Amino acid sequence: xxxxxxxxxxxxxxxxxxxxxxxxxxxxxxxxxxxxxxxxxxxxxxxxxxxxxxxxxxxxxxxxxxxxxxxxxxxxxxxxxxxxxxxxxxxxxxxxxxxxxxxxxxxxxxxxxxxxxxxxxxxxxxxxxxxxxxxxxxxxxxxxxxxxxxxxxxxxxxxxxxxxxxxxxxxxxxxxxxxxxxxxxxxxxxxxxxxxxxxxxxxxxxxxxxxxxxxxxxxxxxxxxxxxxxxxxxxxxxxxxxxxxxxxxxxxxxxxxxxxxxxxxxxxxxxxxxxxxxxxxxxxxxxxxxxxxxxxxxxxxxxxxxxxxxxxxxxxxxxxxxxxxxxxxxxxxxxxxxxxxxxxxxxxxxxxxxxxxxxxxxxxxxxxxxxxxxxxxxxxxxxxxxxxxxxxxxxxxxxxxxxxxxxxxxxxxxxxxxxxxxxxxxxxxxxxxxxxxxxxxxxxxxxxxxxxxxxxxxxxxxxxxxxxxxxxxxxxxxxxxxxxxxxxxxxxxxxxxxxxxxxxxxxxxxxxxxxxxxxxxxxxxxxxxxxxxxxxxxxxxxxxxxxxxxxxxxxxxxxxxxxxxxxxxxxxxxxxxxxxxxxxxxxxxxxxxxxxxxxxxxxxxxxxxxxxxxxxxxxxxxxxxxxxxxxxxxxxx
Numbered sequence: 196x197x198x199x200x201x202x203x204x205x206x207x208x209x210x211x212x213x214x215x216x217x218x219x220x221x222x223x224x225x226x227x228x229x230x231x232x233x234x235x236x237x238x239x240x241x242x243x244x245x246x247x248x249x250x251x252x253x254x255x256x257x258x259x260x261x262x263x264x265x266x267x268x269x270x271x272x273x274x275x276x277x278x279x280x281x282x283x284x285x286x287x288x289x290x291x292x293x294x295x296x297x298x299x300x301x302x303x304x305x306x307x308x309x310x311x312x313x314x315x316x317x318x319x320x321x322x323x324x325x326x327x328x329x330x331x332x333x334x335x336x337x338x339x340x341x342x343x344x345x346x347x348x349x350x351x352x353x354x355x356x357x358x359x360x361x362x363x364x365x366x367x368x369x370x371x372x373x374x375x376x377x378x379x380x381x382x383x384x385x386x387x388x389x390x391x392x393x394x395x396x397x398x399x400x401x402x403x404x405x406x407x408x409x410x411x412x413x414x415x416x417x418x419x420x421x422x423x424x425x426x427x428x429x430x431x432x433x434x435x436x437x438x439x440x441x442x443x444x445x446x447x448x449x450x451x452x453x454x455x456x457x458x459x460x461x462x463x464x465x466x467x468x469x470x471x472x473x474x475x476x477x478x479x480x481x482x483x484x485x486x487x488x489x490x491x492x493x494x495x496x497x498x499x500x501x502x503x504x505x506x507x508x509x510x511x512x513x514x515x516x517x518x519x520x521x522x523x524x525x526x527x528x529x530x531x532x533x534x535x536x537x538x539x540x541x542x543x544x545x546x547x548x549x550x551x552x553x554x555x556x557x558x559x560x561x562x563x564x565x566x567x568x569x570x571x572x573x574x575x576x577x578x579x580x581x582x583x584x585x586x587x588x589x590x591x592x593x594x595x596x597x598x599x600x601x602x603x604x605x606x607x608x609x610x611x612x613x614x615x616x617x618x619x620x621x622x623x624x625x626x627x628x629x630x631x632x633x634x635x636x637x638x639x640x641x642x643x644x645x646x647x648x649x650x651x652x653x654x655x656x657x658x659x660x661x662x663x664x665x666x667x668x669x670x671x672x673x674x675x676x677x678x679x680x681x682x683x684x685x686x687x688x689x690x691x692x693x694x695x696x697x698x699x700x701x702x703x704x705x706x707x708x709x710x711x712x713x714x715x716x717x718x719x720x721x722x723x724x725x726x727x728x729x730x731x732x733x734x735x736x737x738x739x740x741x742x743x744x745x746x747x748x749x750x751x752x753x754x755x756x757x758x759x760x761x762x763x764x765x766x767x768x769x770x771x772x773x774x775x776x777x778x779x780x781x782x783x784x785x786x787x788x789x790x791x792x793x794x795x796x797x798x799x800x801x802x803x804x805x806x807x808x809x810x811x812x813x814x815x816x817x818x819x820x821x822x823x824x825x826x827x828x829x830x831x832x
Contacts, residue, residue: 197451197802197815201605202306207823208288211310214606215649219656226251228662229655230414232399234386234441236263238358238636239619240420241365242643248372250648255412256369257381257401259436264366267422267434268639271358272572273342273481274350275322275636277315282339282348288312291349293824295634298344298524299599299627300776300792301826302454302800304819306606307624311634314641319351321644325364328353340568341484342632344524344831350633355479355572361636365643384410385749386441388673389417389448389615396615397663400673407743409674411665416614416651419445420643423598423620425458427757427764428709429701431595432464432477438753439760442602442621450610451802451815453603453623455760456768459630459777460710461596462528465579466548475594476579478551479572480632483521485556485565486589488512488528490549494539500550500588511535519831526629526777527831529593533710536592543590552588593710597635599626599777600767603802603817607650608642614660616651618642623800628776681741684751689734693750696731700724700754700761708765713781721765728758763803763812770814773797785828794826 203214221229229252233244236258244256260266278291292312296303319337323329329351330338339348353360372378383404390398390411398413424439425431446452463483465476489510491503511531513520521528532549535541542548557565562585566573573584580590602610602617604624609616619639626634707720731754739745774783774790775797783791792798800817 197603197817198611199605200304200817201607202304203606207305207309210306211313218649218653221652221656223251227253229253229416230255231416231418231651232257232412232414233418233420234399235266235420235422235619235621236260236369237266237268237420237422237619238361238365238639239621239643240418241266241362241369242640243418243420243618243647244378245365245368245372246644246648247651248375248377250652251377254372254378255381255414256378257384257386257399259383259385259404261382263369263380263382264362266362267437268362268636269359270432270434270477271361271636272355272477272479274340274352274357274633275318275361275640276342276349276631276633277319277351277637278312278349279316279319280349281337284347286347286349290347291315294345295625295631296627296824297829298631299629300790300829301627301794301798301821301824302457302775302819303625303627305821305823310646311625311638311641314645315637317645318637318640321640322361322364325367327360327364330354340481341522343480343483343519343522343528344631345522346519350481352481355481355569358636361640365640386421387444387677387752389445389450389612390669390673391448391612392663392667392669395613395660397667398665398670400670400677402677402749404749405744407741407745409677411670411674413663413665413667413670415655415660415662416616418616418618418647418651419602419621420618420639421621423601424757424760425595425598427700427761428595428704429698430467430472430475430705432461432475435474438756440753440756442617443756443760445602445610445612445615447805448612449805450612450615451603451804452600452763453800453802454600454628454767455764455803456708456771457599457628457777458595458764459525459597459599460529460593461525462532462593463551463591464594464596465576466543466545466590466592476575477594477596478576478589478591479569480525482551482569482572482589483528485560485568486521486551486553487555488521488532488549488551490535490540490542492540496540500542500552509535509540516831523831524629524631526779529710530779532591532593548590548592550588551591553584554588557585595705597630599623599628599630603800607653608646609650609654613658614654616647618647628778678741680752681748683732684735684737684748685741687732687735687737689736691734691736693735693737693747693754696727696735697750697754697757699727700758703727704761704764708768711779711781712768714769717765717769721762721769724758724761724765731755731758766812767801767803770801771797790829798826
């Protein structure tokens with residue numbers, strides 16, 4: 196049974212303030228008695244660990260990388276949203292709230308999204324105080340630019356390096372607490388299991404990625420800030436080490452997984468260029484402020500773009516969505532790019548690309564202005580493709596980027612497992628069926644700086660939690676289970692590498708559970724994934740030893756989890772008999788081929804409960820109620 200979402204009563208604008216007052220407090224002198232584990236050092240994890248350390252808790256912070264600065268948040272490019280209305284163009288907390296709810300196609304909780312919009316302004320003040328070098332206008336004031344799904348300029352940015360600069364701010368706050376002794380940092384550790392005692396999350400077991408040793412750590416509460424699961428598709432814009440293992444092992448221990456099929460396909464990525472490519476590269480959505488998306492009007496037109504006159508170009512987003520043009524939300528832009536390529540209008544050698552053209556902007560504003568806004572992005576594109584985007588239009592195509600699904604959490608960001616919190620992309624809470632650009636950084640920092648410190652304190656202050664250490668039998672059981680899985684991988688001695696299986700899994704997901712879906716394809720994919728899992732456990736080859744540095748072994752565990760997750764993603768997509776946001780089922784379309792929601796039956800969060808290996812998970816429904824916004828057909832025309 197799904198537990199209470201704990202959304203406070205009262206007017207929407209007052210819920211968070213009222214809830215903060217009602218949360219139990221922990222006396223400053225008592226905080227030193229509590230240990231909190233934070234897994235992850237991206238924006239959500241680093242900000243949470245730093246804030247909790249500042250409050251006086253004893254924090255153990257884990258990261259898979261060699262330094263917290265290498266967390267995948269560093270890759271975010273275009274900006275972070277906030278409703279400060281510095282552009283004086285009509286923004287407000289309510290407008291950011293509404294744009295986010297609408298952008299997610301009305302599949303998120305009103306209360307969570309409104310709180311996010313409220314806190315957005317605090318985030319900018321916090322980051323400016325930390326020295327984050329946001330772009331500024333001629334007068335020295337913070338500058339803003341537009342992003343998809345909004346008709347106001349509310350995105351704060353630092354050229355195309357916003358994620359890096361925000362992470363350095365959080366990192367500085369984190370390392371101050373490390374220096375103060377309130378946070379202990381554990382690098383090059385991968386969480387492999389959640390330890391539950393008396394129904395509460397009480398610790399984790401990790402693998403030391405250098406020595407191969409299993410290590411156990413206990414705490415009074417556990418926080419997962421481990422990012423999303425886009426790498427299930429093999430090719431994605433995620434860092435190579437990004438994986439689902441921490442969240443999925445929590446799911447196997449009883450935490451519900453919500454909306455796993457909600458995967459964002461980003462429209463502005465460098466297209467696939469070879470069979471042996473290991474990842475894809477994102478080009479920031481901010482480029483669509485000045486770049487115009489187009490394809491040739493005639494299918495099969497293979498002329499170079501300079502030879503195609505204006506009269507023979509189709510600026511299809513501007514044509515179909517005149518109100519928003521090139522700044523439609525990501526799911527809309529991705530779906531339309533695929534449609535144009537399916538019609539034979541795709542460009543480049545593969546035909547799986549569209550143009551993003553800056554010629555008009557350069558002519559209008561000058562190369563220097565465009566270079567000041569996007570210079571590092573243009574440099575990155577040229578290094579990867581060998582083409583100069585100042586002269587030749589960029590080629591872009593959709594790619595897996597972000598996952599709106601994640602561990603189910605209540606208003607306090609606590610999962611259904613007491614004492615287990617999930618922050619940032621690891622939870623499902625704020626973006627519904629589609630995330631608007633520049634909102635991931637906003638959510639990660641809101642969760643870490645301004646929500647979790649209150650709600651975790653509320654949990655600790657409301658419960659009597661006895662201290663335990665890692666000698667508890669639950670830790671021994673977890674280590675035993677992990678060791679058995681390691682032995683199983685090493686004993687198979689098959690003929691195919693882990694990456695070969697991962698690539699095959701990714702192709703199944705992309706082909707049948709990607710931009711567009713249908714029930715026949717999803718049913719076929721379910722069978723293919725199950726067959727692939729059986730083959731994996733018969734024919735995978737994992738060299739080396741368990742108690743040693745062994746990246747093949749690490750990868751085997753991650754891909755095994757991706758395979759089980761892939762089944763859950765497909766089951767979730769089959770269960771949701773509607774189209775909404777990123778979930779486009781071709782059986783449910785309007786007359787204009789736009790997604791057709793079924794609000795009567797599917798205005799809900801789908802939360803799945805693990806019941807055992809090779810057993811069907813149990814479906815739980817959290818109904819979504821909309822008291823403050825009207826459920827309308829989403830339109831950007």
